[in-house]
Amino acid sequence: MLNLTIQRLGHACGARVTGVDLSRPVPPETLEAIRKAWLENLVLVFPEQKLDPKSLVAFTRNFGELDDFSSQPFNRHPDNKEVFLLSNKRKDGKLFPTYNSGQNWHTDLSYTVRPAKGTSVYCLEKPSVGGDTMFANMYLAYERLSPKMREFLDGLEAVHDISLVAGLDKRGPEVANEFRRLNPPVVHPAVRLHPESGRKALYINERVRNFLGLSEAESKPIVKFLCEHAVQPRHVYRHYWTLGDLVMWDNRCLVHLAVGDYDPNEIRHMIRTSGMGDYYGRYLDPEAAAAQIKGPVLSTDRKSVAALQD
Numbered sequence: 001m002l003n004l005t006i007q008r009l010g011h012a013c014g015a016r017v018t019g020v021d022l023s024r025p026v027p028p029e030t031l032e033a034i035r036k037a038w039l040e041n042l043v044l045v046f047p048e049q050k051l052d053p054k055s056l057v058a059f060t061r062n063f064g065e066l067d068d069f070s071s072q073p074f075n076r077h078p079d080n081k082e083v084f085l086l087s088n089k090r091k092d093g094k095l096f097p098t099y100n101s102g103q104n105w106h107t108d109l110s111y112t113v114r115p116a117k118g119t120s121v122y123c124l125e126k127p128s129v130g131g132d133t134m135f136a137n138m139y140l141a142y143e144r145l146s147p148k149m150r151e152f153l154d155g156l157e158a159v160h161d162i163s164l165v166a167g168l169d170k171r172g173p174e175v176a177n178e179f180r181r182l183n184p185p186v187v188h189p190a191v192r193l194h195p196e197s198g199r200k201a202l203y204i205n206e207r208v209r210n211f212l213g214l215s216e217a218e219s220k221p222i223v224k225f226l227c228e229h230a231v232q233p234r235h236v237y238r239h240y241w242t243l244g245d246l247v248m249w250d251n252r253c254l255v256h257l258a259v260g261d262y263d264p265n266e267i268r269h270m271i272r273t274s275g276m277g278d279y280y281g282r283y284l285d286p287e288a289a290a291a292q293i294k295g296p297v298l299s300t301d302r303k304s305v306a307a308l309q310d
């Protein structure tokens with residue numbers, strides 16, 4: 001018999017899951033119940049978990065292959081390339097590059113041809129107040145557009161550009177340039193069909209530069225309207241982090257934002273895995289992209305990143 005309790009946290013999305021210890025192997029019937037709850041609620045919060053990089057990987061691998069973060073290898077955990085560090089700790093006296101990650105509305109890795117299916121983030125340290133994460137339901141965003149607008153978007157493709165990641169240049173030229181080199185602009189449909197639920201979701205976020213066939217000037221007001229429409233309060237669940245929370249969300253039908261409202265002298269330190277999604281996109285200019293990506297990659301400096309664990 002399952003001990004799992006699933007309690008909804010928001011009308012648009014979000015549910016709290018208790019009655020399972022994620023640091024131990026989870027039985028198949030429990031995993032199936034979690035998968036079902038995830039598809040229904042889009043964001044699952046597992047409070048009071050005791051995880052480390054190894055157990056985070058072991059649990060999240062149950063839902064498919066994990067990304068090795070080759071799109072940004074300098075942000076990986078030093079001992080595990082499937083674990084990404086979200087941290088405002090210092091490395092060699094400088095803020096770690098992910099200190100300001102995710103501060104505009106986005107869906108993870110949409111600037112790659114294979115965006116993340118799901119993301120799981122485990123909270124190790126948090127500021128005394130602030131640093132929440134907000135999620136918006138993109139099924140609702142799509143369904144609440146007028147039929148004419150849905151028809152217009154159904155045939156459109158959008159260019160996702162890593163240069164539109166908020167605060168990218170504040171991370172220093174070495175990191176920002178490497179980020180751009182490894183992630184040339186990609187094209188995704190403006191509306192995607194969720195492969196498991198069969199529902200359509202708006203796939204637009206603040207990292208979209210323009211629509212194919214439309215100029216930037218023409219696209220900009222449409223992207224702005226769609227982003228504002230998508231993230232209106234009735235579509236949003238806002239998560240207030242507690243130490244030991246594991247939050248697992250579905251990037252195929254959500255956008256999210258890390259609220260950068262906390263005291264920068266306080267530590268926000270989290271570890272993340274991302275499940276590999278489908279090859280959903282393509283490079284805007286495949287030949288230029290292939291030439292650009294070649295070459296040595298700025299990699300994690302094991303020693304200095306290991307210091308982040310202290």
Ligand SMILES: [Fe+2]
Nearest residue numbers: 102107108256
């Ligand atoms: Fe994110």
